[in-house]
Structure formats: structure tokens, C-alpha cells
Amino acid sequence: MFSGSIPALATPFRDGVFDESAFRAFIDWQIAEGSKGLVPCGTTGESATMTIEEHNRVIEVTIEQAAGRVPVIAGCGSNDTVVALEHMKVAKAAGAAAALVVAPYYNKPNQEGVYAHFAYLAERCDLPIMLYNVPSRTITDIETATMARLAALPTVIGVKDACGNVARVTAQRLACGAGFCQLSGNDDMALGFMAMGGVGCISVTANVAPRLCAEFQAACAAGDWDIALQLQDRLYPLHAALFSDASPGPVKYALNRMRNDFSPDVRLPMTLPSAASRAAVDAAMEIAGLT
Template identity: 60%
Template sequence: MFSGSIPALATPFAGDDFDEEAYRRFIDWQIESGSKALVPCGTTGESATLDNDEHHKVIAVCAEVAKGRVPVIAGAGSNDTQTALWHIKEAQNAGADALLLVAPYYNRPSQEGLLAHFSYLAERADLPIVLYNVPGRTVTDIAPETVIELHRRFPEKIVAIKDASGDLSRVVTHRMGAGPDFCQLSGDDPLVLAGYALGQVGCISVTANVAPKLCADFHAAAAEGDFATARELNERLYPLHRAMFADASPAPAKYALNKLFDWFSPDVRLPIMPCSDTARRQVDEAMELAGILE
């Protein structure tokens, strides 16, 4: 259902406000550069510091600009089940094609709580759901057995996972338990090449914000089994993958985007801080090595 290079879109700000004009230009550039889908209001989109009106506006703008050219997978998760349902309804009304639902953070629910949370939402959602497992941020880990059970209960609704656990053995476990048609996407840019060999089919990416064409070419080569080309492109991208986390994300990505486009502000929202001088140097070097600076 989803595959290839899928940027978790950074959200541009103009001072304290969402910069809608810049976002529209950014989305067009991403599609023209070969991105296969778009994720508004993910982690890189600073969803944690968007108010609810902004959250829903960002999704609506993304869906409008994409206009069916590529799928829009709207970030709609929350650590409150009812708030997540509200985001789901707003995303559906806005024209999103699918939903990205992160594991509830801070609450630390049990696996039974995760089953109940995602089941409740799946029963009430009209769009396909991509689970998002990122225990390094949420502290909550969606265990493979829970993923498999959710897909068993809702095979037409819970269709995919973005896995940022860093544990590639889970790709095999998910594949054996949920079947080869369950769509597995990486959430870790540096692990994507290995993930393709195990059964992943793409990545919801930070780096694709900055190097969408290079990422798209890499994914195309990996999907075709041309691992010689994929390795070459991966090595061009690898320093950039690392640089995107030289400071708290998405500050490095926004700094890089501002180097590419003067209309994309590097502004981030507290408690995220602007890119440090050390991180900027790392990003500069990585962009040069990737060959994406004119």
C-alpha cells in the first residue's frame, strides 16, 4: 500500500505562526522530487508543539496540495484515546488517505492497553492505519505479538507499521506473524538498506526532507534489488542521516532546508532549540558529501 521514500514533513514557521505558503511550496518540491507519500504532523513536523487548530490545518493543507498525486498519511496519534479519535475524524474530513498512530506516550500502557487503544480507534476510523512504534521517544513499545494481533483483528484497517525500534529482527517476526502483505516501513534512515533485505518496503524519513530525490533514487534501487547502486547511494546519504540528529530534531533538518531555500525558515518551537554551530558544521559537511548543495 505504501512504499519507497516517504518524508515525515517538517512544518515551516514564520515567527510564531504556521507558514502555509512555504509548506505548499515544500510539498510540491517533495512530490516533484519523487517522494512516494507524505506524512504531515509526525515527529519531524513538531506535532508535539502544534496546537489542535494548527495540527488539523497542516493536515488539510497537505491533503489539498497533494491532490491525490501521492498518498497523505496524517499523523493523528495521541496519548489520550479520545484526542486521537478527534484527530482521526479531522484528518478524514480534510482528505487524508491514511493515518499514522503513534504508541501512547507518557502513560506507559500495558500491551493489553495498547490492544484496547488501537482496537478502539480502528473500529471507529474509516481510513487505513499505520502503527508507529518509536519506544525511544514514547517509552512504550508495541510488542511484535501486539502488532500481529492487531493486524489479525483488523486486517483491512491496520495495514502497516513504521518501526523505529532499531530492532531489525522484528521485521522477520512481523512478516512471519502478519504475512508478507502487511506493509513494513522503517523509521530509521540508517537501517533502511538492511531492512529491505528482510522485508521492509520503504521508510518514513527525516533525511528525505532535505534530499528527496537522492532518497527516492536509493529506495528505487533497493526495491529493484540493485544493491550495488543502493549501497553507493546509501553511503552518500549516511552522513546526512547522522547529521539530522546532530541536535534535537528537527532543528538540523530545518537548518538544512533553509540552506536550500530562503523561503523555508529554520525556526523551531521551544523546547527544541535552533541548530548549534557544531551541528551546523556537521550538516554542512554532510550536504556537501551528498552532493545536494549547488
């Protein structure tokens, strides 16, 4: 259902308020540059510091502006299972193609709790679910055996895998089946991820370099590994620089350099990136040919 370069969209705020007009223009640019889908209200989108009303509005605006040109995978995760379900119901009503649902964070459920969380959602809303496994943020890992159990549920269609272990791509394909959609959640590991059977990336870097990320994904899909490697080398400094300080500060700094209408503002406890981080982003953008 999903493949290619899919940006985990940053959310523009101006004077503390969601900047809807800048966001709509940003979506149009992403689609024109070759992005194959959109993910609002993820980590990069600062969903953790949005109100429920803001969260729902960002999803609605994304779907309205995409207007069917690319699918929208709506961020619907929460460490409260009932809240995640409410997000999914809103996303379905708005026309999302799927929900991206992170493993429950902070609570630290065991594997049975992880399974029960997603099973509860799947039983009560038929919107397709993309699991999101990012143990560096959540502490909770969706283990391969648990993922195989979840893949047996009819609406659990794939995973955004940011576990940092590329070998899991093969393990999960063998456990969940070749049709289970595996999308990388780590830009810097996407080349290896794709070579091992992944079909795309939910990308932070695609916010800033959507065309290059789309070209990279197209090369991987075509088996043009020499071209993919060249693009990987060109993009790698940017992958690193965008995490040289707390995300999405460096991402928004880079976007503000490229797009005057996109404010660099972040919400506390996030702060603007340090001078060293800004310098790293500047250098990486030059290497990537974005300046």
C-alpha cells in the same frame, strides 16, 4: 498501499505562525523530486507543539496541495485515545489515505492497553491505520505478538518501525503476514530493513534530499543492492548529521540552506542547532552533493 521514500514533513513556522505558502511550495518540491507519499504532523513536523487547530490545518493543507498526486498519511497520534480519534476523523474528512498513529507515550500502558488503544480507534473510524512504533520516544514498545493481534483488525495495514531492531522486520512479517506494510522509521537502517522485507521508509532525510532518498528506495525495490549501497554511503553522513542535535533543528537548518522561503525556526522546547551540529550538516550536505 504505501512504498518508496515518504518524507516525515518538517513544518515551516515564521514568527511563530505556520507558514502555509512555504509549506505548499515545499510539498510541490517533494513531489517533483520523487517522494511517493507525504506524512504531515509527525515528530519531525513538531506536532507535539501544535494546537489542535494548527494540527488539523497542516493536514488539510497537505492533502489540498498534494491534490491526489501522492497519498498522504496523516499524523494522528496522541497519548489520549479520544484525541487520537478526533485527529483521525478530521484526517478522514480531509481525504487522507491513512493515519499514522504512534503508540501511546508518557502513560506507559501495558500491552493490553496498547492493543485496546488501537482497537478503540479502529472500531470507531475506518481510516486505515499505520502503527508507529518508536520506543526510544514513547517508552512503549508494540511487541510483535501485540502487533500480530492488531494486524488482524481490518483497518490496521502496517507499521512505521523505528524500534531500532532490524530483525523485527522478519519477526513481524512472519507474525502479521507478507501483506502487512512495513516502512522503516530509521533512515540509517533502511538498507537492512529493505533487504529483510520492508517496502519503504518514512524518512527524515527525505526532507532535505528527496531525490536521493527516492533513488535509494527505487534501487532497493529493484534489488539493485550495489547502487543502493552506494547511495547509502552517500547519504549516511546526512542521516547522522540530521540527528546531531535535537530534531528537527538540524533538518530545518539544512532546509533553510536549500530553500530561502523555509525558515529554520523551531518551537520551544526545541532550539536552533548548535554550531557543531550546523558544521556536521554542512559537511554531510557537501558529501551528498546538495551544495
